[in-house]
Amino acid sequence: MSQRAFGKLLGVSATAVQLWERGDTVPDTENLAKIAVRSGYTLEELLGFLEGKPVSEPSEINQILNKIKVMPLSQVAMISRAVADRFSEEAESLGA
Incomplete structure (x- = not known):
């Protein structure tokens, strides 16, 4: 999926997605929650994953x-x- 398409799903710009992917910025809690849902995880599971904790498949x-x-x-x-x-x-x- 392109950065533009992913951004559109979340209601943000492709530039925002690009900045997140490069690690220049971090999505806010609202966008992290949207990313979690799109990925099939809870916000807590996604945050754990980002902290390097093991996450089981939903x-x-x-x-x-x-x-x-x-x-x-x-x-x-x-x-x-x-x-x-x-x-x-x-x-x-x-x-x-």
Whole structure:
């Protein structure tokens, strides 16, 4: 992903992302939280990682939930519809 695209996701400039990557500046807490969510981690886990502490991989469900939190609502609606369809099919198969 380009610096421009990543910056757009976070609502910052590509220059800000470039400065972070070079270590010239550090993202503020709000942007660190956004980066953590995008990466599938909590803010605390990301801060621990930045301090050199080992970080375990987030569970698959947590990765999915974190992605949903930052998805455009149009995509969330598609997921909601798929989930509703799945429940409906399951209920029908059980004779409910």
